[in-house]
Amino acid sequence: MSAQRLTREFSSLILLARNLQRELGEVRQTQALQRFPEANDLLGSALDRFAELEEKYNESGFLLFGQEEKEEDESQDNGDSANARDTPAAQAPAVAGESPESRPVSEMMMDLYVACARVTIGTTAVHARALARGQEPVAELALAYVATISDLMNGINKLLPHTAVQELIVEESLSNPMAATESAEKIAGALKD
Incomplete structure (x- = not known):
């Protein structure tokens, strides 16, 4: 795999x-x-962690790949840079649906959970490829994204x-309502097992 890909x-x-x-952020503001x-609180914590990861990314940028590799790739670019949307990570769509205000919170949380799973798949591919190329900083940042998303998914699963x-x-x-509450407790317990 090329550094360009x-x-x-x-x-x-x-x-x-x-x-x-x-x-x-949109769901949190509803x-x-x-x-x-x-x-x-769960969404606020996830947003804070994503902001920290974004800061790490901005601090390192594409220098993670080594300037000489980046320059080499730019000189060999044969016009397929638009194919970024064809990568496994890019194939994961954003959370679909209408305005968050018009939807129940449980539906919004389910959609966020599915979106998290899709992003995790793409992130896993980036992590594996970065390790294969010896790009430890990229692999570490991808792993940090997976950990953040995993915590969010676990929290959503619990709530x-x-x-x-x-x-x-x-x-x-x-x-x-007590029967409904008992049902929620039993389902939450089953999800932990």
């Missing part, structure tokens, strides 16, 4: 991470999320049953 894939990873970060302080049940209790005026 790795550079494109890493660029795609950064774009996906920024897209996910933007989606997290009125509906304010009713779920734990979910709000989702409770969020869905709270929405059911409020929106459907359940006659037995």
Whole structure:
């Protein structure tokens, strides 16, 4: 694999991470999320970690690949730099759907979870290729993204049953909210196992 392809894939990873970060910010700003302080805190923490990773990326930039490799790749560029969208990381779409304000929090959290899984797949490919090329700084940064996304996914997994049940209790005026709460506890327990 050429350094050029790795550079494109890493660029795609950064774009996906920024897209996910933007989606997290949009969900976090919704009125509906304010009713779920734990979910709000989880997304806030993830946004902070993404900002730290973005800062690390900006500090190192493409110098991670070595200036001579970058210059060599630029001189050999045969016009396929537009193919960055063809990399595995770039194939993961952003969170789809209508305006976050019009959707239940549980749906938004599910969509974020799926988006996280897709970004993780692309990030894993970048990590493996960076290791194969001996690009440790790139591999370390990709791994840091995976860790951040994994923590977010675990948090969503933990909160989702409770969020869905709270929405059911409020929106459907359940006659037995204790049964719904018990259901959320059992589902959360099953997800841990």
